[in-house]
Amino acid sequence: MTLKEWVAIESDSVQPVPRFRQELFRMMAVAADTLQRLGAHVTSVDMGSQQLPDGQSLPIPPVILAELGNDPTKGTVCFYGHLDVQPADQGNGWLTDPYVLTEVDGKLYGRGATDNKGPVLAWINAVSAFRALEQDLPVNIKFIIEGMEEAGSVALEELVEKEKNRFFSGVDYIVISDNLWISQRKPAITYGTRGNSYFMVEVKCRDQDFHSGTFGGILHEPMADLVALLGSLVDSSGHILVPGIYDEVAPLTEEEINTYKAIHLDLEEYRNSSRVEKFLFDTKEEILMHLWRYPSLSIHGIEGAFDEPGAKTVIPGQVIGKFSIRLVPHMNVSVVEKQVTRHLEDVFSKRNSSNKMVVSMTLGLHPWIANINDTQYLAAKRAIRTVFGTEPDMIRDGSTIPIAKMFQEIVHKSVVLIPLGAVDDGEHSQNEKINRWNYIEGTKLFAAFFLEMAQLH
Amino acid sequence: MTLKEWVAIESDSVQPVPRFRQELFRMMAVAADTLQRLGAHVTSVDMGSQQLPDGQSLPIPPVILAELGNDPTKGTVCFYGHLDVQPADQGNGWLTDPYVLTEVDGKLYGRGATDNKGPVLAWINAVSAFRALEQDLPVNIKFIIEGMEEAGSVALEELVEKEKNRFFSGVDYIVISDNLWISQRKPAITYGTRGNSYFMVEVKCRDQDFHSGTFGGILHEPMADLVALLGSLVDSSGHILVPGIYDEVAPLTEEEINTYKAIHLDLEEYRNSSRVEKFLFDTKEEILMHLWRYPSLSIHGIEGAFDEPGAKTVIPGQVIGKFSIRLVPHMNVSVVEKQVTRHLEDVFSKRNSSNKMVVSMTLGLHPWIANINDTQYLAAKRAIRTVFGTEPDMIRDGSTIPIAKMFQEIVHKSVVLIPLGAVDDGEHSQNEKINRWNYIEGTKLFAAFFLEMAQLH
DSSP: OHHHHHHTSOOBOSSOOHHHHHHHHHHHHHHHHHHHHTTOEEEEEOOOEEEOTTSOEEEOOOEEEEEEOOOTTSOEEEEEEEOOBOOOOTTSSOSSOTTSOEEETTEEESTTIIIIIHHHHHHHHHHHHHHHTTOOOSSEEEEEEESOGGGTOTTHHHHHHHHTTTTTTTOOEEEEOOSBOSSSSOOEEEEEEOEEEEEEEEEESOSSOEEHHHHTTTSOOHHHHHHHHHHTSBOTTSOBOSTTTTTTSOOOOHHHHHHHHTSOOOHHHHHHHHTOSOOSOOSHHHHHHHHHTSOEEEEEEEESSOOSSSOOOEEOSEEEEEEEEEEOTTOOHHHHHHHHHHHHHHHHHHTTOSSEEEEEEEEEEOOEEOOTTSHHHHHHHHHHHHHHSSOOEEEEESSOOHHHHHHHHHTOOEEEEOOOBOTTSOTTSTTOEEEHHHHHHHHHHHHHHHHHHHHHO | OHHHHHHTSOOBOSSOOHHHHHHHHHHHHHHHHHHHHTTOEEEEEOOOEEEOTTSOEEEOOOEEEEEEOOOTTSOEEEEEEEOOBOOOOTTSSOSSOTTSOEEETTEEESTTIIIIIHHHHHHHHHHHHHHHTTOOOSSEEEEEEESOGGGTOTTHHHHHHHHTTTTTTTOOEEEEOOSBOSSSSOOEEEEEEOEEEEEEEEEESOSSOEEHHHHTTTSOOHHHHHHHHHHTSBOTTSOBOSTTTTTTSOOOOHHHHHHHHTSOOOHHHHHHHHTOSOOSOOSHHHHHHHHHTSOEEEEEEEESSOOSSSOOOEEOSEEEEEEEEEEOTTOOHHHHHHHHHHHHHHHHHHTTOSSEEEEEEEEEEOOEEOOTTSHHHHHHHHHHHHHHSSOOEEEEESSOOHHHHHHHHHTOOEEEEOOOBOTTSOTTSTTOEEEHHHHHHHHHHHHHHHHHHHHHO
């Protein structure tokens, strides 16, 4: 089974180490080979290399551009996917080896199973089905597949810009399948995603650690500064405390509220499948709005402090706090960068600390929103009715899929997100999985979508 | 050179993993062998095993009890030392391999070089010198050497209690050399140490992490709770905010202030050697008092959050914050435990978080203070005059050497701390070292001390 082979490749793009980069190159080569065997015309575009903040230089895995069919009477659908994954550390909560696809009760566990190797293969499987039946493809198909999505799609924008009038010139529609449903069984179509701005705040006394017995009591300790800085960002109700941060958030209309009311979301089931006792909000509408149309701030962790089991009496000499703000229409990445930096500088200056603080935004990704009356939205709805016998939930996604916004802005083509995975797939967390049922029905859905696109185009 | 061989053994007692435990057992066996070859009568006491919070059980390395000489007309001095070390991670700031003793400009770099393998060997070398010269030892010598000091001297107290009327019955004085001078060149004698209380505060939503895109905005995020809890502990001037924490701190007398004034401490040199731009206090007296006679609170780090380089958009599902409070006379460990727990419960309850919080004190060590007019204090002063040609600084230590307090309370014998290492040795931090000069003069000092003890006893 191909998904098993693909999951076995440790294509982690987040940890900037040579071993994982090699795995990424291997992943892209395997995918290019699969597409070639399908009869596609495949180009692997050299993406050069990446300069890291520490001076290290790492090669960027190639982007695959592939084409299958070139009939001018047919519509052309371009599928975007990524084959890199989030870090996965066996032992840290994983019940199975994250890089060995393991089926338990109809669930296929493995890093990348749902984000995004499974959906990429479902699309390939749908194309293969037409090939196997010796049927003509109802649409021309293009693929753009990258290996740096989890690290911010490094250098991809430049490539899309360059290919705007070449590879993308014949493309009518762009499909992405890189998010999840909001229920376990009901399919969905996604018309908007949040952006993201990722911040690092470094506090440094010196580059060496201290012993808390020898120095505790006389130092401006970097961890005390950092904890105060991180503690100034968000209150216990989830409200972000950075001044001005809500200024550009789109005003809420009555019409928009109605779209949330129409959505099926069983809060009880959602809580159970998430294994969360209590959310910040009690109604379906509030929860959806705080996932989709309001910004959120999460503190991810601290680099440079003591992070292992046991008790170490260390005063870390320099520490880096990491947090991010999910952005919504019509927040602006560079305005947010300024607001956060100014706020942290304010808080820090009030502490009169002798340490050095440096704030940097290492990733800035725009939010995206689409027109849900475009042809391919209607085609996707009809395909879902055919395969699942139900209307889809029309949803947004709280995650960032910056490529959607990018395609819209650069290529000026309609973008739709057709997720395949269930709400409890655990993308980015331990024990990521895709259900066997979702994987197979998803393949059928893409095949039906090709047929509907041919009719509507 | 024996110090090189001893440093090469990765006897890390802090990280509770089998590999390091095996190294600890090897370390104790090597030391027992060295003492046996010196002619000592050596017993390696089986210490049983240790139950960890996660249910794991690990064996505790044996404690060495050794005796050399049994002349009832002579005094008996017992030397305490430990051969376990703090964790050391090459790459994380170490310029040389921490487990390869490396000499650079007269400095011997390596984990354990100054804490505490070097001083233990200096004592052994002093004894060897008398042996090599075929001279009678001026005093009877006993050794108690353990391998769990950095992990809180697990099970040692029970052993000392048990040996009170056996191994310790003939002991007149106890010497410990497990701390540092407060200057680069001037020796010191230590008559007090701070205690320590190490806390873990766990905040849990669920045992799996979340993706910040999928859940950011609707969760009581454990990191937000934890950062608020840690931020409530100490202000930017180093003042501890736990109610009642200063209640039992010994009142400051005029006489005590005078002892600080008499101490030689070049603040400029101290700052330079520490590579700290600015301390919390500007005078010698304030700095000494906040290191020795006032409590301090340090935040060490967070377990379970994202701690690696790069950017990961994770919401950690459960996190453990680690901090400790250094205790001074006459603070009480169990009172402090109650105060801290109550304070954190207060702060947490005000957040109305749906997460679970658990506070635990995993280590509680009493402060210690001695009578500086005891015989062995006078002998140590005279030996220092002989070897170094100067009066020692009479100091306390901000670090915890719980064994000092324990010997005083259980064995009822006078305890003295005679440090050998310079202020910039970097115990517990990266690039720990002992100066070759300190190591050799320290050996002479111990030999001179034996002779002075024989005279004064």
